[in-house]
Amino acid sequence: MPPLLEVDRLVIDARTESGATTPIVKDVSFGIDRGEVVALIGESGSGKTTIALSALGYTKPGLEFTSGEVRLEGRDVITMPPGEIRDLRGQRVAYLAQSAAATFNPALTIGEQVTESPLLHGQMNREEAERRAEELYRALELPDPDRLGRRYPHQVSGGQLQRLMAAMALCGKPDLLILDEPTTALDVTTQIEVLKAFKAVIRQEGAAALYVTHDLSVVAQIADRIVVLYAGDVLEHGNADQVINRPSHEYTRRLMAAVRPPPAAGQGDDALEEHLRDHPALAVRDVSAGYGRLMDGSVAVTVLRDVTISVQRGHTMGIIGESGCGKSTLARVMSGLLPASEGAILLDGQQLQPDLRRRDRDQLRRVQFVFQMADVALNPRQRFGGILGRPLGFYFGWRGRERRQRVAELLEMVELPTEFADRYPEELSGGQKQRVNLARALAASPEVLLCDEVISALDTIVGANVIELLKRLRQRSGVSFVFISHDLSTVASFADEIVVLYAGRVVEQGPTDRVLSPPYHPYTRLLIASVPELRIGWLEETMESRVAQAGIDRVVRMTEIGCSFFDRCPLAIEGVCNRETPPVRHLSGGHAIECHRSEAEFIEGIQAA
Amino acid sequence: MTLLSALLRRTALGVATLFVVSVLIFVGTSILPGDVANIILGQMATPESLAALRTKLGLDEPAHIRYLIWLSDLLSGDLGFSKAGAGTGTVGTPISEMLMPRLINTIRLGGAVAIVAVPFAVTIGLLAAMYPGTRLDRFVTFTTLGLISVPEFLVATLLVLVIAVQLGWLPATAYISGQETGLKLVRALAMPALTLVIVASSQIMRMTRATVLNVMNSPYIEMAILKGVPRRRIILRHALLNAIGPIANVIALNLAYLVSGVVVVETIFAYPGLAKLMIDAVQTRDLPLVQACAMIFCATYIVLIFIADMVSILSNPRLRHPK
Numbered sequence: 050m051p052p053l054l055e056v057d058r059l060v061i062d063a064r065t066e067s068g069a070t071t072p073i074v075k076d077v078s079f080g081i082d083r084g085e086v087v088a089l090i091g092e093s094g095s096g097k098t099t100i101a102l103s104a105l106g107y108t109k110p111g112l113e114f115t116s117g118e119v120r121l122e123g124r125d126v127i128t129m130p131p132g133e134i135r136d137l138r139g140q141r142v143a144y145l146a147q148s149a150a151a152t153f154n155p156a157l158t159i160g161e162q163v164t165e166s167p168l169l170h171g172q173m174n175r176e177e178a179e180r181r182a183e184e185l186y187r188a189l190e191l192p193d194p195d196r197l198g199r200r201y202p203h204q205v206s207g208g209q210l211q212r213l214m215a216a217m218a219l220c221g222k223p224d225l226l227i228l229d230e231p232t233t234a235l236d237v238t239t240q241i242e243v244l245k246a247f248k249a250v251i252r253q254e255g256a257a258a259l260y261v262t263h264d265l266s267v268v269a270q271i272a273d274r275i276v277v278l279y280a281g282d283v284l285e286h287g288n289a290d291q292v293i294n295r296p297s298h299e300y301t302r303r304l305m306a307a308v309r310p311p312p313a314a315g316q317g318d319d320a321l322e323e324h325l326r327d328h329p330a331l332a333v334r335d336v337s338a339g340y341g342r343l344m345d346g347s348v349a350v351t352v353l354r355d356v357t358i359s360v361q362r363g364h365t366m367g368i369i370g371e372s373g374c375g376k377s378t379l380a381r382v383m384s385g386l387l388p389a390s391e392g393a394i395l396l397d398g399q400q401l402q403p404d405l406r407r408r409d410r411d412q413l414r415r416v417q418f419v420f421q422m423a424d425v426a427l428n429p430r431q432r433f434g435g436i437l438g439r440p441l442g443f444y445f446g447w448r449g450r451e452r453r454q455r456v457a458e459l460l461e462m463v464e465l466p467t468e469f470a471d472r473y474p475e476e477l478s479g480g481q482k483q484r485v486n487l488a489r490a491l492a493a494s495p496e497v498l499l500c501d502e503v504i505s506a507l508d509t510i511v512g513a514n515v516i517e518l519l520k521r522l523r524q525r526s527g528v529s530f531v532f533i534s535h536d537l538s539t540v541a542s543f544a545d546e547i548v549v550l551y552a553g554r555v556v557e558q559g560p561t562d563r564v565l566s567p568p569y570h571p572y573t574r575l576l577i578a579s580v581p582e583l584r585i586g587w588l589e590e591t592m593e594s595r596v597a598q599a600g601i602d603r604v605v606r607m608t609e610i611g612c613s614f615f616d617r618c619p620l621a622i623e624g625v626c627n628r629e630t631p632p633v634r635h636l637s638g639g640h641a642i643e644c645h646r647s648e649a650e651f652i653e654g655i656q657a658a
Numbered sequence: 659m660t661l662l663s664a665l666l667r668r669t670a671l672g673v674a675t676l677f678v679v680s681v682l683i684f685v686g687t688s689i690l691p692g693d694v695a696n697i698i699l700g701q702m703a704t705p706e707s708l709a710a711l712r713t714k715l716g717l718d719e720p721a722h723i724r725y726l727i728w729l730s731d732l733l734s735g736d737l738g739f740s741k742a743g744a745g746t747g748t749v750g751t752p753i754s755e756m757l758m759p760r761l762i763n764t765i766r767l768g769g770a771v772a773i774v775a776v777p778f779a780v781t782i783g784l785l786a787a788m789y790p791g792t793r794l795d796r797f798v799t800f801t802t803l804g805l806i807s808v809p810e811f812l813v814a815t816l817l818v819l820v821i822a823v824q825l826g827w828l829p830a831t832a833y834i835s836g837q838e839t840g841l842k843l844v845r846a847l848a849m850p851a852l853t854l855v856i857v858a859s860s861q862i863m864r865m866t867r868a869t870v871l872n873v874m875n876s877p878y879i880e881m882a883i884l885k886g887v888p889r890r891r892i893i894l895r896h897a898l899l900n901a902i903g904p905i906a907n908v909i910a911l912n913l914a915y916l917v918s919g920v921v922v923v924e925t926i927f928a929y930p931g932l933a934k935l936m937i938d939a940v941q942t943r944d945l946p947l948v949q950a951c952a953m954i955f956c957a958t959y960i961v962l963i964f965i966a967d968m969v970s971i972l973s974n975p976r977l978r979h980p981k
Contacts, residue, residue: 138886144885146881151876154881155974156896156900157899166885
């Protein structure tokens, strides 16, 4: 029997406005059998999404099929007439996109969107479709399945929406699922839950799947076979075990090397002890902050509570936690973008005004912010010379030749050619733009650099290169870093100290090695356990553990009394943890944990789990 | 924020806006040089007779007292008496009597235009968005841009030239005595209505097309395509629901314009509407009449924008069903 889907010498070109064509997909062939999961891996620009969409007979605007065939059960979908292709989409081949939040229509109910495809194609009547949707909600372990369909997308959480997208794709009982980076935008704890649900449902439905991702650890959990792509070419193609454990192509080996090892003690860089006698570069004392300022100076929604941390000179402070824990808010408070409602921020021992607008120019210069999205942070209408020159003029009054000289130095510092000064942001790749974004902050010669998820939007290899650059910059310049990321592995490899935030409170902090080895706070334990490992079978093992079962797929919720982590904690003590604010336990070596449990109990609890 | 509190907030804001506008209108009409006494007595006036007339008309009271009297009269529905006479009125005619027939004419014309222009423009705008880049789309884009750029007196004059003068199908003026019914009324309204349909439709069409096209670039539209949803349903169900807010707003602005901004068209066709009445009142410095017209125009804007806001809230589940 022929495979379910055959991609046969497929070529797809991009056509520019001037009419010239550049190949995006070059002569790619592979097949998918029934019940099989094939992963397409590669960096952005490797053509993996373009190939995946071709199975639906679809190309993004500006692209066109040039030659080759994509056959579903022997029929070429590229040359299919529009009516037939519409019947194929949703019914026989279904698509799951990267961001469910953007993929669900905000104006329609979840139920209408989930059942739309089978109803339109006449596969089921309304009652059958609704029953089928409800079954899928149950299979995907979604809450309140009988009423979920009447809700709107904004009324459910991000992780739930991601699983609802799977329900939407599966509702028409398709033969083939196309999954396009469906877990990339999720927190680690949500990611494993979604992965588990996908895997179970694919097996149960007997569907085949094409799984597009750049994350090898995820691939290891779900794929039967792997196709490695680079710039539109297939470099390697084989079963999962072979590609992961015995990669034959040099590029695959490089991809493997760029996978950041799971966080463990002993990865952190050793700090330079001689600075410790001075004031910390930046200290935050008992800071609370939130949004919606009320008349009396307090805030309507509190996001941070009683946060105390200090960033030592020349050190890197990593801040971790799931989304909604207040990581970005903390950086905004340090920079003064969001004035703290209580507490103090000290720069080299001197108290700063909470509000950015009331800090003087030199104080502004000394604390710089690097934003997550270089695309949004860099003005698309300015050349890099202008973008980098502006802080030089603003802080140092440099003009003309002096300024151009310094712009060139800055570009060299972030390892970009000096000719880039005449380029516009759109001419560069994501990784290059992030380097310019970094150079813009460095232009002010800051003492503290606040980096908010600076590599989260980048591919594995590109991100790893930016981290290497940051390490070199830190050594050369002595700048202190505050490094925010939801990616624990990156933080572990880069930070001297780690602060773990949960629901706006510091639940654990200390030197990297101490935080990443027992005893740890149950939340830190959960985060570490959730980072996927590049090992087949990891997902199943992890889901068995008590830590994962208690903590995964719950939303971060701030409670007024007691410990906010109570409802996700495997070690929670009823009547204590939900009633009383946990004490801070100071352990040796500057390591502190905020928990009712004692050091001994942490160790026991971990062994039990 | 629940729906009810949103409704109450908007209503309160509308009333507050109306109040601020009433102050502005009063101050604005007060600082105009000369007053009704000057107009009535003309150049022959002596300082004594002016003073006597001002006392009689209550014009010698301090400004804030006059404002409060005016406002309380306005709230009790008493618009006062004309102090100069404009349009069909004379000195001493109650303003409400002068306004009423004009208001009815304006509503007739505006209503006729709205009934034709809104469905027509939204449909054409949607069609253009449904088939972007096609000949239909390019024709719509080009024509509407042209029509928006051409001043409306030119559109009106050209229509008169072709339809009334060359073809002789319709009268060149649209004078209404108030007794017309049926076909006669339609004939009288046809020329000014046609002009306004052309002017108002262009903007609504362009806005509909632009808003829907913008929504068509969203990932959820791509998702609908990949689910095999036919193009018609994508536009009408997936895109239009998300585009209603901006479309409702541009419709509201155009309808308000039909009430207050059509003085050129009314003049060309000698159509006795509200906008022309106000211009006449300004010329004769009939300040109470100017004030009354201005308040009506402003209230129209506020009410229509309020309705448009409510429509956008109702079409947005985020506002309709907060978490």
